[in-house]
Amino acid sequence: MKLRKVTAASAVVLALALSATACGGDKKDNDSGGSGGGKKITIGIKFDQPGIGQKTPDGYSGFDVDVATYLAKKLGYSEDQIQWKEAKSQDRETMLQRGDVDFIAASYSINPKREKLVDFAGPYLLAHQDVLVRADDTSIKSPADLNSKKLCSVTGSTSAQNVKDSLAPKAQLQVYPTYSACLTGLQSGAIDALTTDDSILAGYAAQSQFKGKFKLGGFKMSNENYGIGVKKGSDLKAKINTALEAMVSDNSWQQAVDKYFGPANYKNEPAPEIGDIKS
Structure with missing residues (x-):
């Protein structure tokens, strides 16, 4: 009789242990492993670049957001399984190395x-x-013609300094805290030109309050091959490359370009071939 009591108690302990193990398994399933089919995936985007990646009261929007959402779906995640995280330029490598995204x-x-x-998948845009x-x-x-211009x-940013160093040494650099402030200065005449990637410029110029007020020079002063950053050695690189090819082939890529850059009359390059890095 005493032996049976001990056995019953042991059974209870065993059941509790199995329950704890099951709970631990559920937690692991909720983690983002980057292989699709999990409960969530964490993606780094810009929060402050209209047309590229912007956090708004209604959610997130921009070309990169549409690209990332498409890729996540191809990896097996629905939109409500995406966790967006701000990826500031100076933090991107660290975020990937630490596994934050x-x-x-x-x-x-x-x-x-x-x-x-x-590692980089892509490129997915040549700016x-x-x-x-x-x-x-x-x-x-x-x-x-930027010589003597503001x-x-x-x-x-180093973009304006690059222009001054190599193309227009007499340009007058004006330092502003944000691109939005530059646009306000451009609109008022306080400055004559703003320089950075044409895709970023198009995104800002396409905002409703600026439509028709600005134009791109079309100078193509450098090649900027936008890629999808992943942790070194990650198998996501190959999977994302396959998804990018699908995005181009089903016309979703061009639709996103037209949606976010079209209002600024952005003359985009054709979708680049995977692995084709223009120097």
Whole structure:
């Protein structure tokens, strides 16, 4: 009789242990493993770039957001399983290395320095450094015309300095805290031009309050190959490349380009081939 009591008690302990193990298994299933079919996937995007990646009261929008959402679906995740995380330019490599995100789609240009730290799928967009000027400005027809012009430089950006160093040494750099502030200065005449990637410029110019007020120079002063950043050695790279090819083939890529950049008359390059990095 005493033996039976011990056995029954042991059975209770065993049942509790099995229950705890099952709970632990559920927790693991909820974690994002980056292989699809899990409960969530964490994606890094920009929160402050209209047309590219922007957090709004209604959610998230932009070309990179649409690309990332498409990729997540191809990996087996629904929209409500996506957890968005802000990926500031200076934090992107660290976020991937620490595993804070599964992948990053945030106007993330592929270059040799970054490729030493993370892997890239893509590219999925070929952008170029360009300038944005007022729609009625006929004086800036080439980079050389920026000489003696007031050229907006956003704090922490090297784009304007690159123009001054190599193309227009007499350009007058004006430092503003944000691209939005540059646009306000451009609209008022306080500055003559703003420079960064043409995709970013198109995203800002396409905002409803700025439609028809600005135009892109179309100067193509550099090649910016946007890639999807993943952790070094991740098998997500191959899966995302396959998904990007599908996005192009079913026309979802072009639809996203037209949606976010079209209002600014952005002359986009054709969708790049996977692995084709333009120098």
